[in-house]
Amino acid sequence: MIDYLLKVENLNLKRDGRDILCRVNLAVRPGEVHGLLGLNGSGKSSLAYTLMGCAGYTPDQGRIWFAGQDITRLPITERARLGLTLAWQEPARFEGLPVGAYLALGAKDPDRTQLAEALEAVALAPSAYLKRPVNHALSGGERKRIELAAVFAMCPKLAILDEPDSGVDTLSLGDIAALIRRMADQGTAVLLITHRDEMVTVADSASLMCQGSIVFQGDPAEVRQYYGRRCRLHGETMGAQPWGTAPSPKSKV
Amino acid sequence: MSTQVRPHGLAAAEPGWAREYEAILEAYRQAGGDPAFLKMSRVATLVVSANRVLAANEVPGVHFKAEELPHGVRACIVVEPEVRLEKPAHLCFGMLPAEGSQEIVADYEIGPGAQAEFIAHCTFPNAVRLRHVMDARIHVGAGATMTYSESHFHGPHGGIEVVPKAKVTVDDGGRFITGFSLVHGRVGRLDFDYDVAVGAGGVAELTTKAYGLGDDHVRVNETLYLNGQGARGLTRTRIAVRDQAVSEVLTTAEGNAPFARGHMDCTEVVRGQATARNMPLVVVRDDRAHVTHEAAIGTVNHKELETLMARGLDEDAAVDVIIRGMLQ
Numbered sequence: 001m002i003d004y005l006l007k008v009e010n011l012n013l014k015r016d017g018r019d020i021l022c023r024v025n026l027a028v029r030p031g032e033v034h035g036l037l038g039l040n041g042s043g044k045s046s047l048a049y050t051l052m053g054c055a056g057y058t059p060d061q062g063r064i065w066f067a068g069q070d071i072t073r074l075p076i077t078e079r080a081r082l083g084l085t086l087a088w089q090e091p092a093r094f095e096g097l098p099v100g101a102y103l104a105l106g107a108k109d110p111d112r113t114q115l116a117e118a119l120e121a122v123a124l125a126p127s128a129y130l131k132r133p134v135n136h137a138l139s140g141g142e143r144k145r146i147e148l149a150a151v152f153a154m155c156p157k158l159a160i161l162d163e164p165d166s167g168v169d170t171l172s173l174g175d176i177a178a179l180i181r182r183m184a185d186q187g188t189a190v191l192l193i194t195h196r197d198e199m200v201t202v203a204d205s206a207s208l209m210c211q212g213s214i215v216f217q218g219d220p221a222e223v224r225q226y227y228g229r230r231c232r233l234h235g236e237t238m239g240a241q242p243w244g245t246a247p248s249p250k251s252k253v
Numbered sequence: 254m255s256t257q258v259r260p261h262g263l264a265a266a267e268p269g270w271a272r273e274y275e276a277i278l279e280a281y282r283q284a285g286g287d288p289a290f291l292k293m294s295r296v297a298t299l300v301v302s303a304n305r306v307l308a309a310n311e312v313p314g315v316h317f318k319a320e321e322l323p324h325g326v327r328a329c330i331v332v333e334p335e336v337r338l339e340k341p342a343h344l345c346f347g348m349l350p351a352e353g354s355q356e357i358v359a360d361y362e363i364g365p366g367a368q369a370e371f372i373a374h375c376t377f378p379n380a381v382r383l384r385h386v387m388d389a390r391i392h393v394g395a396g397a398t399m400t401y402s403e404s405h406f407h408g409p410h411g412g413i414e415v416v417p418k419a420k421v422t423v424d425d426g427g428r429f430i431t432g433f434s435l436v437h438g439r440v441g442r443l444d445f446d447y448d449v450a451v452g453a454g455g456v457a458e459l460t461t462k463a464y465g466l467g468d469d470h471v472r473v474n475e476t477l478y479l480n481g482q483g484a485r486g487l488t489r490t491r492i493a494v495r496d497q498a499v500s501e502v503l504t505t506a507e508g509n510a511p512f513a514r515g516h517m518d519c520t521e522v523v524r525g526q527a528t529a530r531n532m533p534l535v536v537v538r539d540d541r542a543h544v545t546h547e548a549a550i551g552t553v554n555h556k557e558l559e560t561l562m563a564r565g566l567d568e569d570a571a572v573d574v575i576i577r578g579m580l581q
Contacts, residue, residue: 076562092557096581106564
């Protein structure tokens with residue numbers, strides 16, 4: 001029997017009368033990197049917010065299990081204290097809050113050396129960033145890295161990374177992939193949300209999401225191949241959703 | 254090397270001077286100040302407890318005259334023309350008793366071309382029923398720069414009334430930059446009232462921050478008169494109120510000359526049963542002047558809140574981090 005860290009069962013979410021998530025089933029093992037691939041608007045971020053317990057994302061149906069506990073109705077703080085966290089696709093700004101203080105808020109060890117190490121892990125010089133406020137003076141890419149550093153410093157059991165690769169330059173993609181592997185090596189499982197199929201190669205397993213449903217699960221290479229094939233088809237048909245009506249999920253997991 | 258500041262003659266002759274001086278230094282430390290600065294001979298300092306001048310230290314080009322009044326002190330602070338202060342002057346105003354009143358009548362004269370920075374700490378750690386009035390006249394000479402930051406520490410009781418008032422004149426090419434902060438301890442009642450008139454090419458920047466709790470009442474009234482050609486002015490107000498606290502922010506900017514530029518920026522955060530009001534007033538008397546304002550009143554940003562909660566902070570702690578960051 002596989003001991004899952006995160007198990008999502010038949011999750012449904014409606015917002016403003018629209019189906020956002022439809023019968024989502026997903027599982028992540030401890031220390032595993034699981035890639036969640038999908039086009040824009042496929043429901044990836046909504047799933048992330050639902051897993052984290054954000055306001056307005058309470059599922060209508062289904063269960064979320066984390067470390068053996070049903071967290072479906074738990075508030076964000078309690079989920080975080082169990083070891084679950086989220087790095088937002090568009091990280092928040094905090095006027096007047098220095099980067100060092102921001103990292104220390106959730107850090108497992110708020111020692112200055114550890115905070116510096118977290119910044120170095122995302123290729124930011126601690127001397128240049130620890131005292132800077134997390135505000136509009138930072139670029140989008142810098143805020144993204146600081147968000148990842150905050151998650152890294154927290155050493156959670158599971159980190160949901162919502163498109164850590166969007167809005168950063170191509171050269172930085174390797175840094176992000178290395179960071180994800182480093183987190184996994186340190187025992188943090190990662191749910192990596194992305195729409196770049198090349199990023200999925202860093203994962204141990206992967207799922208493909210379309211129109212709020214998981215439509216394919218398996219080995220990252222297989223998922224990537226399936227995604228590429230469907231995207232090409234989508235390009236040829238000019239504008240039709242690549243999967244039309246979501247097929248029944250296949251799974252090798 | 255730090256040395257003991259020369260004590261003020263009147264107070265030093267009285268018994269108990271040393272004990273009161275050390276007590277006010279401790280209160281200064283609680284207010285966020287570093288008492289070491291008040292003991293350095295190279296740093297201009299003025300220490301006032303209630304109506305007693307406990308210490309005054311002048312440096313070349315900076316002069317203090319202080320006169321003790323029945324309920325406070327009249328102080329005259331002069332920076333000679335073209336003098337550039339190497340280190341900020343440190344001012345400490347406070348009262349240790351729980352009740353009473355203190356009125357500081359201050360006259361600042363910054364000579365033409367001078368550059369001076371003042372760091373003031375006002376500390377009332379035991380205040381239960383206390384009134385503190387700062388009535389200042391400030392004159393920044395042509396081409397001079399005066400930076401004045403004032404931080405308050407009030408203790409937990411809230412029974413204090415603070416009335417900082419200033420009439421400021423900034424001559425042509427002068428700069429007046431001020432920051433007022435009341436974010437530690439209870440506000441009590443704050444009635445902040447600054448009028449600043451700016452001459453040609455001059456600059457005025459006012460930053461005011463307060464955090465009201467319980468039944469605190471925060472009132473901020475700031476007026477900029479941009480009277481000279483190319484005068485520039487900015488008010489930046491950051492207020493947070495929670496529980497049953499009330500805040501009122503009234504800012505006025507008058508563009509009265511060609512190419513005058515003014516902007517008023519106000520952010521107020523409201524939690525619980527608190528109330529916040531903002532009334533910006535724009536007056537333009539020259540068609541080449543330009544004055545703008547922006548105001549945002551509401552609760553804390555939801556995304557910021559959820560981000561901190563996803564790091565394990567509960568909602569109250571997260572709100573406090575966000576508010577204190579804004580008031581930093």
